[in-house]
Amino acid sequence: MDKMKLRRKLMEQRACLSPERRRANAVGIRETLLDQPWVQMAGLVACYWSIGSEPETHGLVFALWKHGATVMLPVHKSDDDLDWAVYDGPDTLAPGRSGIMEPVDARRGVEAIRTAALVIVPALAVDARTGVRLGRGGGSYDRALARVGPNVPTVALLHDGELIDGVPAEPHDQAVRYAATPVGLTRLMR
Incomplete structure (x- = not known):
């Protein structure tokens, strides 16, 4: 199956998840x-603010922050690369370029992800053998993941069956680890 067909199939499956199932997930x-x-x-976590049918991260981001981690969230640039800014509580977010909530803190640059001790990314699916993730097709997270050090844990969040x-x-x-x-949690081969 090609990427476009697989994306469409996965998005259709996600659309069928009830709000209760999404909350439980x-x-x-x-x-x-x-x-x-x-x-x-x-100490420094790069994460994302979920939208739509993605596994919800709002509670995770808040919990990491409350437990003392510095959490960076992406800021989408006009070239679809990801800049990073620090989350400092729910009142420090505002709608960004695509309507996705982004921190209002100063931008740290696309290279800031290199300093993260943990990177959490969205995915529509991950290959169980190789760890290759399937995103929405813009390449933003592939560019960001290419900047992450080889020993940094990278985690994709998925619904069951993805x-x-x-x-x-x-x-x-x-790929993600x-x-x-x-x-x-499944550790993947690299």
Whole structure:
């Protein structure tokens, strides 16, 4: 299956998830991640503010921040690359270029992700064998992940059934080390 067809199929499946299922998924993912010592010890976390049918991250971002982590969220640039700014509580967000909530803090630049001790990214699917993630097709997170050091944990958040075999990959596609689903965390081969 090509990327476009797979994206369409996954988006249709996500659209069928009830609000109750989405809330339960968010809680499961959040609790799974917060139970990991390497998540608890991460001083600087790059995450994202979820939209639509993505696994919800609002509670995760807030919990990381309340537990003392500095959380950076992306700021979408006009060239679809990702700048980064610090989240300092729910009152420090405003709608960005695409209507996605972004921190109002000073921009740290596209290279700021290099300093993160943990990187959490969205995905529509992740290949269970290779860790290659399928995003929405803009390449923003592939560019950001290419800047992350080789020993930094990278985690894609998924709904059940989105950790699959056979995600189509191109040379620019970046892999993640972990996939977090409502039922647990899977370490992926790199």
